[in-house]
Every structure is written in C-alpha cells, then in structure tokens.
Amino acid sequence: MKKAFFKKILALSLVSILGLTLFPSYERPVKADDFTCQPYKMPTQGTISSYYGWRNGSFHHGIDIPKSGDVPVYAAYAGIVSRAYYSSSYGNVIFIKHRGGTAETVYAHLKSFSVKAGDAVSPGQQIGYMGDTGDADGQHLHFEIHNPEWNSSKSNSTDPIPLLPDETTSPICWDGDLMKKGQIGRITVLKPINLWKRDANDKLTFVRVLNPGEVYRVYGYDDLYGGQYNVGSDHWITKMDGYIKYETPSKWRLDELKRIYP
Template sequence: MKAQIKNLQMSIVDANEKIRDKQQQVDDTKQKINDLEAQIKVLQKRIDERNQLLKQRARAMQQNGTSASYLDVILTSKSFGEMLDRLSAVNTIVNADKDIMMQQKRDQDKLKAAQAEVEKKLSELQGMLNQLEKMKADFNAKKSQANALMQKLGQKKDDIEKEKLSMSEQNDLLSAQKAAIDKAIQMEKGRLADEAQKAAEQAKQQNESSLSSSGSSSLPPVTSGMFTRPAEGYISSGFGAREGTYSGFHYGVDIANPGSNVPIVATADGVVSRSYLSSSYGNCIFITHDINGKIYTTVYAHMSARLVGNGAVVHKGQQIGIMGSTGESTGQHLHFELYPGPWIPSHATAVDPTHYINF
C-alpha cells in the first residue's frame, strides 16, 4: 500500500505541473484574444471614419454632378496654363480617392483576418479549458485516492504528518549534507564569489519571472536578520509537544496558506544539500547555510513543486518551490524545520523557528 501511495504522490506532482502549464497556456491565449480585440476596435474605428468620409464625398458628387472628366477640363480651360493647373488638381483628387480606397481595403482585410484569428483562438481556448477541467478532475481523483489510502494506514489528518524518513533517505541526506556543508563554508570564505554573483543574477531573474507568472501570490518580503520567513501564511501547528488526538512531538512549524501558487523561498543564503520527492515529506528541500562561521540547516516539506536541484547555490528570499500537500499531508501547508548545525535523523537538535524568524 505504501508503494501505491508513493506512485500516486508522484502522479499528483506530475499532474500539478501539467495543470500549471495548461493554466499558463490558457492565460497566454486569453491575452492574445484581448490584444486581437483591441486591434479590431482600432481597425473598426478607422474603417467607420473612412466610410463616413466616403459617404460625404459621394453626397457632394451627387449634389454637384459627376466629377469632371479630363475632356471637360481641357475644353473649359481658358489657357494652356489653366488647363495644366486643373489637370493637376483632378489628378490629386483622383489619387487621394484611390489611396483612401486602398487603405480601406487593407484595413478591411486586416479586420477580417483579426476576427478569424479571434474565432480560432476562442476555439483553442475552449479546448484548453476543457482539457484543464479534465486534468483537475483527474488530479482531484488521484488526491482523493491517496488520502483514502493514507487513512487506511491510520495516518493523521488536518496538516499533521509523521516527520519520519526511511533509512535510505537518511543515509542519502547525511552524505549529501556533508558535501553541502563544505560548499557552504567555501562560499562564506569567498572562494565561490563568481558563482554566487551569477546565481544571484539568476535568482533575481527567477524571482521577477515568478512575480509575473505566478498569477495570484507574490514573494514574501525579505527581512533583516539571519533568516527571513519562508512563506506567507499563518502558523497552523507550532513547534513542540502535541496533546490530545495528535500527541507526539512536532519538530518544526507548519505555515498554512490556501492561495494558489504560494511561493516558498530560501530563508538565507546557502547550498541545497538535497532536493527530492519523499514518501513522507513529499516534495522537500534541505538547505545548508554558513552564517557568521556557524552551520545551520533548514528543511522545507510537502511542496507541490521544487524549483532548485541538488547542489544549487541559493540566496536569501529566492523562490525554491511552491506550497502544496504532497507526502504524508492532507492540507496545503509548508512544514519548516530549523537546525543549528547539520540535520540529524533523530531531530534532537531541531529548534523552534519562531525564535529565529519573525512570523
């Protein structure tokens, strides 16, 4: 059954990514339709104005008789010079009329093409919306199936999880953590200054991109001090011993936020020691920090998506993921842990993050 849950969790993560991509396609198509409709309004206005002008010209010609022919101009001219002047005037009027008609034809063709494009985009949009609804229905079905399996295993509800990792996960984390600590110390000493500067520029571009494309949530403000808060939201479960139905010890804090695409950010400069999908922690990231010569470790769990990989250099306030409910979790939130020193499997050195971060 645990293997089923893990497979479902991987399917849920994949479905969530596809939903986000499809939603972006829908948003892009809606913007193209808006642009085309604005273009249609401009073209229609120009066409209407020219139609009015052409009607006025037609009425004037009807009232004054048909426009003079070249023969009339020649026969009624009193001199050769007057004839040339009148011929020039007639040519100017005729050419102006031709230009107006050509412009009118071009705009009418553009209008027809733009209207056809709108119809095409509207048809594509309807297809995308239908696909999106189906993807969301499939996603919800998989999520319900995963929740049902977890309930059969007696797992806790309402944003409660067993912060417990398998032995293989623990070994992988401890091995990767050592390399991350060495890299973080090198960063602190400045030997990776060039890499850090490049990563900072990439982080800035990524943050600007996330602000423009996330659609509903912005990055939390970067605060002074050693650490900044990892996500916007409220603390739904604090650090420490639990009583009653959910007894036990909670080695971190849970930050809940029901919004869509809620960003998760690195709380300080550091190196990603591990970024992977855990059966219990879901999409999770472990970051090693060297702050004022001392090692710290932060953990971010249950995300719907991870945006940085193993060994990545991250910076304070840089987006690293999106809040979700993967792994052993039944509600959208971020489970966040903080360790002075390296992470250890027993969690014995975990501290209350609220003592370091103003939530």
C-alpha cells in the first residue's frame, strides 16, 4: 500500500514538473482594480448637459459637463499625455493616449492644465481645471474618447457614456472591458451601419451611422426587422453579415454576472 502511495506522489510530482495538471482550474473573473480591465473614470464633477451625437445640425463627438467654480479635471484612464496646448477651437486642451496607443481621450476648454506631452498619468489624477477657453459657450469640460486615436476628422470617436462606470458596472473583466448588468455579448462594427432607436410600438427612428471599429455591449436580441441586437436604451443594430461581428463571453462570465445581478 505504501509503495502504491509513493508511486502516486511521484506521478503527481512529474506532472507538476512538466507543467501539466490533472484537475481543470476554474477561471475566476478579473477584478476591476486589475490594470488590464481598469474602467474609465468620470473626468470631472457636474451633470452632463450635452451628449454624443447630432446637435444643431452638426455632430458632437463627445459629452459636455458644466459646473461653476474652480472645478478640477482628472485623467479618465492611465496613460501618456500626447499633447497639451492651446487650440482656437478646443481652447486649452489635453490629449492622453491609453492602452499602448489603442485609445485616446481629449479634455477641452480648460481654464488651465498641469501636465505636458510625455507625462505619465494615473486614473483619477488631476490634470487641470474646467474653463471656457476656445470655442466654448460657458464653463464646461468637453470630453471625447477615440479608438484607436484622435484625428482631424474625428472619425475614430466613440460615445463615452457606455464606457463610463455606473451602478450597473460589474467587476467581471472581458477582454479589457468591464461587463454590465444584463449584458449577453458585444458587437464590433466592421462596415458603416445604422444605429436605430425603437419606440413602444417598435417603430424605428434613425439615430446615426456607426463607424468601423466601434464596439457596443449587447443586452438582448429578437427577430424583428430581420434580427436586431439591443445595445441599450432602446437602441438597436440590425444583424447584417459582414457589417458587424457578434461575440459572446464564456459561460462562467454569464453565470457570474447573473449571480451578481440575480
């Protein structure tokens, strides 16, 4: 019996040495404080007054957050300052690149800034004060997110709202982003495609054209209009082969999300 026991111990030792395992491990969710899945943070205090999308006949590529007084502005994500200067349109503005240059945030109309190009910043670090410099109507922060980076046509801009944490944001990490309550998957836009809004009678209203590279959380699916994915707030994207890529997380992520939000 002792001989059999020692043979078993020897076998387990060899398995360990070879880097193998006899028992499958259960992958646990990565917590939000892991840098690989760090959520964006609100860049300042105040209430959003203007959202991403069409506004007065032109497209607004970010969100506006006004507040009176001396209001600090913070880095929304860890990164490297790519530019910090005065622009006739943006006023005092800071650009910060994140995740190895795969994303870039913009902080415009600042009263002043306290960082320069090349500075490394941490999430929540103060980088300046809210102001009304440049083409601004009153004191506010104009905040943009671009994937992978800003360009003069702003064709890489994306809606910051889905990327900012709220009470529905979970600690479950999926490929660098935190999952949210009710999420079942995600869509990556491959070719320009329409974003629709549905009313109570399922009538569609055109919202805007989505650009390649934009990514959206998916909260549901039905067969209306040839099949549509719900991406939140009654907004829908039609299932069109070659125009979008739909992906689902692993089963344990979905199970864990249901456990957190039963």
